[in-house]
Structures are given as C-alpha cells and as structure tokens.
Amino acid sequence: MPASVILVFCFGAMLIALFIGFRSRLTRSREGKMLAFIALFALPIMAAWAGFSEHMERAESTKFCLSCHVMDGFGKSLYIDDPSYIPAAHFQNNRIPRDQACYTCHTNYTMFGTVTAKMHGLRHLWVQYVGTVPKPEAIKLYDSYNNRECLHCHLGARDFEGGTTHNKTADRLSLVKSNKLSCISSGCHEFVHDVASLKDATFWKEKP
Amino acid sequence: MEAPAAEASVIQPPDVERRIKWASFLIVAGLLIQLGSLLVIHPLAFVAFLCVGCPLIAAGIVLYLVSLVTAAKP
Numbered sequence: 001m002p003a004s005v006i007l008v009f010c011f012g013a014m015l016i017a018l019f020i021g022f023r024s025r026l027t028r029s030r031e032g033k034m035l036a037f038i039a040l041f042a043l044p045i046m047a048a049w050a051g052f053s054e055h056m057e058r059a060e061s062t063k064f065c066l067s068c069h070v071m072d073g074f075g076k077s078l079y080i081d082d083p084s085y086i087p088a089a090h091f092q093n094n095r096i097p098r099d100q101a102c103y104t105c106h107t108n109y110t111m112f113g114t115v116t117a118k119m120h121g122l123r124h125l126w127v128q129y130v131g132t133v134p135k136p137e138a139i140k141l142y143d144s145y146n147n148r149e150c151l152h153c154h155l156g157a158r159d160f161e162g163g164t165t166h167n168k169t170a171d172r173l174s175l176v177k178s179n180k181l182s183c184i185s186s187g188c189h190e191f192v193h194d195v196a197s198l199k200d201a202t203f204w205k206e207k208p
Numbered sequence: 209m210e211a212p213a214a215e216a217s218v219i220q221p222p223d224v225e226r227r228i229k230w231a232s233f234l235i236v237a238g239l240l241i242q243l244g245s246l247l248v249i250h251p252l253a254f255v256a257f258l259c260v261g262c263p264l265i266a267a268g269i270v271l272y273l274v275s276l277v278t279a280a281k282p
Contacts, residue, residue: 006246007243007246007247010242010246014239017235017239018236020228021231021233022229024225024226024228024232025225027225027228039235040228040232040235040272044239044265045269047239048242048265051257052258054246055253055254055257055258058254059254064249064250067249068251125254129252
C-alpha cells in the first residue's frame with residue numbers, strides 16, 4: 001500500500017476519532033455506538049497495522065540502514081570505484097535494488113530470515129541509542145556469511161554456472177553450492193565492506 | 209401499544225461518555241504520532257511509533273472497551 005494512502009487513512013481515522021471525542025453524547029444512540037466502535041476500535045487497529053507494516057517496509061530501505069552515523073563508511077563503500085569490491089560492483093551495476101541494497105544481501109533467505117533480520121535491527125537500535133556504539137571497523141557479521149544469500153540470485157545464472165573459475169576443479173561448484181567453500185572468505189571474492197581502507201579508495205560518481 | 213423505536217436514545221451514565229472522550233483523545237494522540245513518524249525515514253521515527261504511538265492507541269482502545277463493559281453492567 002502506498003505511504004500516501006496510509007497517511008490519508010490515518011488522518012481520516014484521526015478525524016473520526018476526534019469527532020467522537022467532542023461529540024461523545026452521540027454514543028447514546030445505536031448509530032452513535034456503531035460509529036464509536038468503528039472510530040475507536042476498528043479504524044485505529046487498521047491504521048496502526050498499516051503504519052506498522054509501512055515502518056517494517058521502510059526498515060528495509062538503504063536510507064534507513066545508513067541513517068545511523070556508524071554506517072556512513074558502509075554506505076560509502078558502495079561507491080568504491082573498483083569492480084573487485086563485491087558490494088560496490090553489485091550496487092553500481094544494479095545487481096541488487098539500490099533502495100534495498102543492505103537488506104538484499106544481509107537478510108537470510110530462509111523461512112524466518114526476515115524476522116531474524118528485524119530482530120537484529122531492533123538490537124541495533126538499542127545499541128545505537130542506549131548502548132555503546134562500536135567503531136565501524138569493529139562491526140562484524142553475527143555468523144559467517146552463508147553462500148545461500150549469494151545463490152539466491154546467482155544459482156542457475158550462466159556466468160556463475162559456466163564460469164571458468166567456478167569450474168576450475170570438478171568439485172568446486174558443488175562445494176560452493178553446499179556452502180563448504182565460502183564465496184567471500186576463501187580468497188575468491190574477499191573484498192567486501194573494507195571500511196578501514198576507505199581513505200585510500202577512489203569513488204565512483206554517478207552521472208546525473 | 210406502540211413499540212419503542214430501535215434508534216431511540218438510551219440514557220448513559222456520564223462516566224461512560226467521559227471514558228469514551230478520553231479514549232478518543234488517546235487514540236488521536238497515538239495516530240498523530242504515527243502520522244508524524246511516517247513523514248520521515250529514520251530509526252527514531254520507528255521507535256517513536258512503536259514505543260509511544262502504539263501504546264497510546266492501545267490504551268485508547270482498551271479504555272473504550274472498558275467503557276463498553278462498564279456500560280453493559282446493570
């Protein structure tokens with residue numbers, strides 16, 4: 001549902017609730033009771049649910065993830081002018097949706113992957129506003145990166161399945177697919193978000 | 209003998225109306241915070257929605273339900 005529709009819906013629900021608040025005597029009649037039920041029960045629940053759903057969707061946006069200062073370096077790393085940097089190459093070549101760049105790679109494509117990612121997000125909020133914010137270089141993944149997240153898009157793709165490097169040995173492809181040989185930590189695609197060396201990097205400037 | 213009309217007004221104790229009034233104001237406050245939080249994309253907007261807006265809406269709904277239950281008592 002578009003955000004503008006949710007805003008209009010919430011505003012409408014608010015006006016009706018306000019009307020009942022100032023005209024509470026209306027609830028003496030049957031019609032008034034029905035209106036009060038809609039205004040003070042049905043519409044607020046629907047509006048709150050729509051708002052919650054919209055907030056959940058917004059939490060997947062790149063802008064949301066990068067709105068905390070500690071994430072600045074990770075955002076900059078998407079613009080490194082070097083195709084060997086995996087996040088930069090994916091972001092700049094639209095291999096992932098740019099407005100959901102973080103979420104696309106950092107959610108687990110499992111049944112409860114989205115829930116787990118949201119729970120991690122809540123923990124990040126807690127650390128950001130209540131806890132001690134770590135240095136960007138100290139931020140690590142919760143678990144080692146699972147190939148499943150790469151294979152979600154690359155499995156079956158021609159350049160992945162038929163690539164010479166991927167077929168260098170007979171069992172390499174099957175090892176990658178079974179997550180026994182990591183895509184990023186086995187010396188193949190090891191340049192990910194190297195926020196410690198951003199000072200020396202050159203950045204891609206998107207043409208307007 | 210004429211039966212009373214279905215839409216005839218029923219006398220309610222003023223307590224119920226006062227609760228309904230408070231319930232509506234709580235819900236309006238919660239929805240206002242929700243509206244404000246939807247205007248910006250920021251983690252704090254989400255926190256405001258979840259920690260302030262939602263509890264206000266929930267409190268308003270509960271107060272309204274309480275007013276219904278108390279009004280139903282003889």
